[in-house]
Amino acid sequence: MRRSGERWAVAQFVVSGLAAVALVVVLVLVAFARAGREEAAAAATEVTRITATTVIAPLVDADVLAGDREALARLDARLRTGVLREPVLRVTIYRPDGRLVYSSNPGYGASGLTQPMREALRRDDTYTRVGGPLEPGADVPSTVELLDVYQPVTTASGERLLIESCRRLTAVRADGRALLDRFAPYLIGGVLALQLVNLPLAIVLMRRSRRSLQREIAASDRERRRLAADLHNGVIQDMAGLSMALSGAAAAHQSPELRALADNSRRTTRALRQALVDIYPPNLQRAGLRSAVDDLLQATPLEVAAVLDDELDELPPDTAALVYRTVQEAVRNVVGHAGASRIDLRIERVNGSLDVLVADDGRGFTRAQPRPGHVGLALICDLVESAGGELTVDSAPGDGTAVRARVPVR
Structure with missing residues (x-):
């Protein structure tokens, strides 16, 4: 029959271990989720940068910059074929002064460049923004959360432009969750396997501890018996003899002082016998x-x-x-x-x-x-x-x- 104390100790180890595992897993999963979102956002930003510089910018020729309707229609058709599909909802091209070159939303009225957009152009650096659309439209409702990527480019004619790509944020987060889902089973499985490996070791250590404690108890009992025997055969016998001698002397000499000493010695003997019982009852x-x-x-x-x-x-x-x-x-x-x-x-x-x-x-x-x-x-x-x-x-x-x-x- 397994000992209930051992079962309780093992149960405590398992419960505390699982709690620690759960805490570690939760913290790591939170960190993985954040890293996954950041990695997905970085990947989406890089895709937009490459698309803007290698696909969109070469399509912007002098006719597009001049506002030629047929050129703009050809650009729109090319973008809708290869770029404007989920999760990309809108593409907009700005001049450095904020004027609109092209937008996939025909009703879009450019409200000019914001300060971060101007800084991106000045530094020739990619700028990203998370939030609702700056200008909602039929293609991008106001309720949709976006990852907006702004990429400065230079056309073949040397014209500086800023290309905006509005990407659905839920798609970016889905990519982050996919990354998390890929690694989470390995993480959870590895931590649980470590817990299972530690469990037999914990049981062995508890059994060794119990045997050690039992040996200490046995040694304590032996020491108690030895002390009890030494007290009984030594000090207590001497005190009993002294008490009898003092009582006899007090009776022979009618001495109150000797009688008081005899009473004290009897009380001391009784106290020692009680201590003997406390140490190890005979x-x-x-x-x-x-x-x-x-x-x-x-x-x-x-x-x-x-x-x-x-x-x-x-x-x-x-x-x-x-x-x-x-x-x-x-x-x-x-x-x-x-x-x-x-x-x-x-x-x-x-x-x-x-x-x-x-x-x-x-x-x-x-x-x-x-x-x-x-x-x-x-x-x-x-x-x-x-x-x-x-x-x-x-x-x-x-x-x-x-x-x-x-x-x-x-």
């Missing part, structure tokens, strides 16, 4: 989880209502130690920080797992409030999740706190 291995939890609850100064499963003493040692630590940390937080008068504890075996509940009637808290003792509980949460379980904390101001854990039993 009953946990000798008598089982149920007995260790009973000892823990008896040392609690609050009212306790406990429901403990009858099979708690049959648990594997690692599971018993984890459940004990969970209960110990939760009870410690209640006693130290909750301001409670009662603790409700329930440990039950349900469908292959142990369900643990530690609830109190204390002041509660909100998630936004800093919570004393949360670091220890967070560490316990990591241990529970590394064992394939889950731990949650529910609380609200005035409604107490409930710590729930589910630990798989294997």
Whole structure:
């Protein structure tokens, strides 16, 4: 059975990875779309420049410049055959002073050259403009967005002219989208393939991390047992002997000072024994989880209502130690920080797992409030999740706190 903690970690990795992938893809696609539009506009501008200099300019002879109707009709026919077709909607030819030489729209009345158009002529450079038509007509409605390209040319007779080509902007954008559509599948496929390659590596790293954490837990338990044994066989025995010796001396000499020292030594011995239980309860291995939890609850100064499963003493040692630590940390937080008068504890075996509940009637808290003792509980949460379980904390101001854990039993 796969561990739920591992599944959750893998799910988090996949979701966060997909979110990152989606963000990267969106940003790259936006950049590609912009680059595609710019590339399409540049391509359209270059086509217009070449058309103006190599196709249109050679057709403008002296008769066209003189306004000869037959020459203008021949020019119009040639342009409509080879140039004036979608997405090119209009071609206009200007003199440097703004006078009209030719327009594919017979009703077009030139309003003169704008300052950018004059600058293009002066610098002999191509000028582009995006927007609605400067002068709408039957060929170019006012609602149509255009890419206007203005190209200075020189005729065979040396006449300087400015050729305007009005191109439908939607066609330019369609060319940009076509460029995007060509490369987007490769981009998305490559990023998803990278995510799929990283997924097995992430699973391996999480499993190694879990095994490392389990080794650290085992080493921690061994160190706790060693410290507990050293305290029990060393300092605590010495303190117990000192307490008995001081009590005997106080009785023999009727000395209040010795009696006070004996009382202090007994209190110190009890405190050391309680610390011994906190470090590693001796009953946990000798008598089982149920007995260790009973000892823990008896040392609690609050009212306790406990429901403990009858099979708690049959648990594997690692599971018993984890459940004990969970209960110990939760009870410690209640006693130290909750301001409670009662603790409700329930440990039950349900469908292959142990369900643990530690609830109190204390002041509660909100998630936004800093919570004393949360670091220890967070560490316990990591241990529970590394064992394939889950731990949650529910609380609200005035409604107490409930710590729930589910630990798989294997």
